Amino acid sequence: xxxxxxxxxxxAIGGTAALGISTLAGCIGDGTSGDNFKIAATFGQDxxxxxLLERWGENLSNETDGSLSIEYVSLGGEEDHISAxxxxxxxxxxxxxxxxxxxxxxxYGFLEAPFVAEDWEHFQALMDEYVYGDGGFNDQLIExxxxxxxxxxxxxxxxxxxxxxxxxxxxxxxxxxRLPEFxxxxxxxxxxxxxxxxxxxxxxxQALQTGVVSSSEGPIAQFVDxxxxxxxxxxxxxxxxxxxxxxxxxxxxxxxxxxxxxxxxQTALDEAIEWGNEETRSxxxxxxxxxxxxxxxxxxxxxxxxxxAFRSAAEPQLEEFFSDRWKPSLEDVQSLA
Numbered sequence: 001x002x003x004x005x006x007x008x009x010x011x012a013i014g015g016t017a018a019l020g021i022s023t024l025a026g027c028i029g030d031g032t033s034g035d036n037f038k039i040a041a042t043f044g045q046d047x048x049x050x051x052l053l054e055r056w057g058e059n060l061s062n063e064t065d066g067s068l069s070i071e072y073v074s075l076g077g078e079e080d081h082i083s084a085x086x087x088x089x090x091x092x093x094x095x096x097x098x099x100x101x102x103x104x105x106x107x108y109g110f111l112e113a114p115f116v117a118e119d120w121e122h123f124q125a126l127m128d129e130y131v132y133g134d135g136g137f138n139d140q141l142i143e144x145x146x147x148x149x150x151x152x153x154x155x156x157x158x159x160x161x162x163x164x165x166x167x168x169x170x171x172x173x174x175x176x177x178r179l180p181e182f183x184x185x186x187x188x189x190x191x192x193x194x195x196x197x198x199x200x201x202x203x204x205x206q207a208l209q210t211g212v213v214s215s216s217e218g219p220i221a222q223f224v225d226x227x228x229x230x231x232x233x234x235x236x237x238x239x240x241x242x243x244x245x246x247x248x249x250x251x252x253x254x255x256x257x258x259x260x261x262x263x264x265x266q267t268a269l270d271e272a273i274e275w276g277n278e279e280t281r282s283x284x285x286x287x288x289x290x291x292x293x294x295x296x297x298x299x300x301x302x303x304x305x306x307x308x309a310f311r312s313a314a315e316p317q318l319e320e321f322f323s324d325r326w327k328p329s330l331e332d333v334q335s336l337a
Contacts, residue, residue, distance in 0.1 A: 037091035037253065038073045040081045045072070048283065049094060049245060052153065052276035056247075059268035068261060079103070085147045085250050092147070092249040098182075100246065101137070104144050107327040108137045113184045114241045115314040118307075118337045120154055123242050125336040127152055130327065146251045151269050154277045155219075155243040156284055157302075159235055161208075161228055162215040165298070166236040167305045169193060169313040178204055178216040184321060185241075189217075191317035192310060208232060219243065220287045229295035235288070236300035239307060247273075 039056075043049045050072060057070030073090060075081060081093035082103055097112040108130060110116050117123040131137045131149060142148050160166045162175065173193035179185050186196045194215070199207045207213045208231040216228070223235055247269060257265065291297040315330070322330040 035067065035257075036069050036071055037249075038071045039247075040073050040075050040084065040090050040093040042077060042081075042094075048276065048279050049153075049155075051279070052272050053094065055275055056269050056272035059271055060265060063264035063268050064261065068257075068264065082145065082147075082248075085248060086145045088146070088250050088252055090250075091253045092150075092247065094153075094245050094247050097152070097244050097246055100141065100149075100248075105137050105140050106325060109184065110322065110326045110328070110333060111137075112241070112244060113318075113321070114158075114188045115311045115318060116333060117242045118311070119239075120242065122337045123152075123244070126333065129336060141248075142251050147248050148251055148254060149246050149248050150266060151247050151273050153245040153247065153273050154280055155245050156221065156280055157237070157239040158217055158219050158241040158243065159223075160215060160217050160238045160240070161223060161232040161235055163233045165234055165300050166215070166238060167300055169306075169309055172215065175215050176213045178207060178213040187317050187321075188314045192313040204228070205231060217241075220284050220291070224287050224291065229291050229297050232297075234298045234300060235291065236305055237302040238305050238310060239302050240310060 039053060041047075041050050041053055053070065053072055057072075060068050060070055075084060075090070078093075078095050078099040081090070081095060082099065084090045085093050098109070101108045101111060111123075111126060111130070117126060129136070131152075138148050160172070160177075162172075164171065166172055169192045172189075175194055176197045177189060177194040178199040179189055179194075179196045180201075181198050190196050197207075197213045199213055204213075204216060205226055205228065208216060208228065216232070217238070217240070220235065223229065223232075229235075249265075254262065254265075288299050292299055319330050322328065322333070
């Protein structure tokens, strides 16, 4: 059997769905014979994450003349996928980094926390150092969960919605802001000065409409999908959280491939991830332009947001998190930017 194989390139986009096992797409590529890999994703078949998975399968079939194929399956949620991949019920899945770290490495929670990764290149450097490096999170996943990350995908940046421009920390001071109930998110924004207010996601539109909250945060796709442009006049690209999706494979299946097959699997994914990243960026740009043209929303570009000031304002809380629960120091993480 081949050894661990080369460290995956960090370019990506991912998905997560499930295996009950209901197969939604069948084999991707021409390989109905040979070794088939059932990969789960939580998204529907039209989602860009699943399109990436399909491209991965097509690439793999071409690389191996159909001897290896990928099958998109539908199962449940991310926890189901992690468990099913660990047991070998499925060959792999796409998953948010937070789901992995909460299950198998809370000390790596900084990888998907607000105001930590400054941009995609910084995130890649963090992955190289703390996931793929010796004794990193990937080694922990292999040991404890019988699975490894092959590649991490860019899923976009989260911005801030309000009825005014949010370009400086003072703009959000004292503002009632809807936040998901993650401690790192709530505490970081409260450190900056926002008044964090818990609101279920399905009540967000009404809460903004009635003034229960005056602001929210999320990606531009959420802003559009929830029609928040009807109740918020501004979308500010604070880019405070870089979202990723991580493609993970069962370790036994990985070690069952010879070196050339591992290389084919990795190369096929790397290209799909690169393609998917460009698709994600393009779709976000289109949505940002659409809300301006069709809904008269003011988009405050990342160039006009003082992102350094937001990170500095959140730093006392981040220092506490790094000191109490996360593996490196904040200084070590910032040095990789």
